[in-house]
Amino acid sequence: MNRRLFLGAALAVLAAFAIGAPAEAQQNTLEKIKQRGKLIVGVKNDYKPWGFLDPSGALKGMEIDMAEDVAKRLGVGIELVPVVASNRQEFLQQGKIDLIIATMGDNPKRREVIGMIEPNYYAGGTNVLAPKKAGLKKWADLKGKKVCAIQGAYYNKRVQELYGPDLQAFAGIPEALTALGAGNCVGFVYDNTFIESTLAAGDAKWKDYEMPLVTEDEQPWAVAVPLPELNGPWGEFMKKVSVEWHKNGTLLALEKKWGIKQSPFLAEMNKKYKG
Amino acid sequence: MDTVAAFFKWLKAAHGINLTIGYDAFDRARFLGGLLATVELSALCILFSVAIGLAGVWLQGARNKWLRGAVYWYIQFFRNTPPLVQLYFFYFAVGGVLPRIDGGPPIGNFAWAVITLSFFAGAFNVEIFRSGIEAVPRTMGEAAEALGLTRAKIFFLILLPLVFRICLPALNNNLVNLVKTTTLAYAIAVPELLYVAAQIWSDENNVREMMNVLLVTYVAIVGVLVHAMSRWERAMRLPGFGQ
Structure with a gap:
């Protein structure tokens, strides 16, 4: 009897995994952000100097500056949600956050689940x-x-x-x-x-x-939007922002500001988009 | 060599068995280096642990109570703590406070592994040899003493030859265990078999294949040791002794 119970439970768990991914109603995130008047970004809070807590407990860092720049461009407020490597993709998929800027490496496996914005912002x-x-x-x-x-x-x-x-x-x-x-x-x-x-x-x-x-x-790092929106208005907007970050030297300036040793990748990208 | 490499490449293509050590020169060199390190580490530890066992059992019979006490506490320390903890302790804790020589520590990770594992197995060897000595009839030593032999002569000429014969099976066990314990040196980055295998499987993603290779290799290494020890056991057999 016990064994049958166990088997049943195991099957139920398996079934939950199989049908787990709910078909979520995708709406236009860009519209949603403007309606609610604030952008929600998943960032790191333990990775100095990218995203970390300063002595007063406020989130600071290069990626926080980038997130704030996106909010400014949209003309909305900002909410920062601390994420870790193991939960950031789920947060984005569930719509808990609009954007990931959290020292995330870009690779083919991740591209299957979330929308990686190109050009990459760091390597x-x-x-x-x-x-x-x-x-x-x-x-x-x-x-x-x-x-x-x-x-x-x-x-x-x-x-x-x-x-x-x-x-x-x-x-x-x-x-x-x-x-x-x-x-x-x-x-x-x-x-x-x-x-x-x-x-x-x-x-x-x-x-x-x-x-x-x-x-x-x-290995390149990327900002990410929900996969279905990669080629929608939200994804296109972020791609444009990313190009501009490279072109006008925003990323190079931020790198300098946060004392990050100059990365050849950023210098190269800056030259490429300016040229 | 080319046909060997071709075979292993075919094995990968046809059956998905990715034995990179068969066709990748870098991986093969790493693996053979690991095999050599394991054999070296085992041989040195066997040698030193048997020497420590003999020295310990000799000191156990010393007249000086401080010497006897030192052996007692040595055995308690090394027998009652896990060898992995000992390795960490010596490499990180003791090695960290030793005076530097030319900016580097005086004892490297390989040397620490030999020292720690020799003392670890040596503690067991002392007890194994003691069991052998206690199994030799006391009258044997008394007879030798009556003939005017010194304590050293009694130990080496009378007791030891008998002790070895009595405790070889137990010693055999301990040495086999010692060879297997050398895998723990992995934790302090000694490039022995387990260490190189882990490096290879994390680079090549062939965990299953390397696990099998590892197992077979250890069976072979321990097999050689057991074979040698049992031949020695047979050669030293005293017909009729102990009956």
Whole structure:
């Protein structure tokens, strides 16, 4: 009897998954925003300097500035909703937020569920966190040296094949940073955005550290709208905004304002759209 | 080599079994490096843990009570804590406070793995050898003493040859366990088999294939050890002893 009950429950759960995605009534988000007089944006609140809480508890950061710029262009108010990687897509699909600007990587799998706005507004890549006294200048300097890393990171193989460091890959960031701090490796290879935010946080522990190399192997980040609206008025509006951000140097200026090391991607895009 | 690579590529294309170590030179080099590291780590740990076991059991019989106490507490510490915790403890906690030499720590991750795992298995080896010594009839030692042999001579010439014969099966077990425990060195980034396999499967998305390769490889490594140990056991058999 119990087993039958369990089977029944399992089937019910499966069925719920199968028919779970409700056919939601899509309305024009652009109209909706203007009617309610405010834009609702999903942002990060733990990723300095992109989206973080300042000492007074207010949301600040480069992506917050971008969100505010969109609201200003629409002539409406703004509401910021903190999101995390695991819930932002659902929030957008359910209509809880109108827009995602939350350090989100653009990839084909995600393009199946949400509308990624092109051109991309940033690209995060691979770099190294290293003590200043290690004196690293170029990627080739890593050859044969012990470099801490994270197990399973997508760039480990690429970096090893190209520059031949002796990678010491740990299970988590705290272990890798501890090993770096103890001098078990000359650097820690990771996302440049994480390294930047670690350095920007101003922790005394990292004051003698730097990000000495040129960021490589960039993966684009995108602003996202609900998928059905990607080619509707809302999606087209955001595409236009994104082009303008590149063209008039808004993104380059914001990057500078928030102390983010200049990304070759933004410089390139600026040249492309201006040209 | 080309035919081997061609076979593994065919295996991937025809059956979806993606054994990159068969056709990707980089992955193969990584895997063989991991195999070598595991064999090295195992051999060094076996050697040192047996030496530690012998030294420990010798000190257990010492007249000085402080020496006996030290061995007792050594065994308690290493036998009562998990080897993974020991690795973390030595590499991060102890290694972190040691004085730097040329800006780097004096002991690297491989050396820490050898030290920790040798002491870990050594603690068990002390107890295994002690069980062997206690199984040798006390009269044997007394007879040797009556012949005027020193404590060292009694230990090495009379007791040890018998002790080895008695406790080989138990020692065998512990050493097999030790070889399997070397996988824990993964946690402090020693590039042994499990570590390289995890690197390969996260790069190539072939978890299932690498898990199988890993299992078969360990069966082979432990098989070699067990075979060697049982041959040694047979060679050392004393007909009629213990009956």
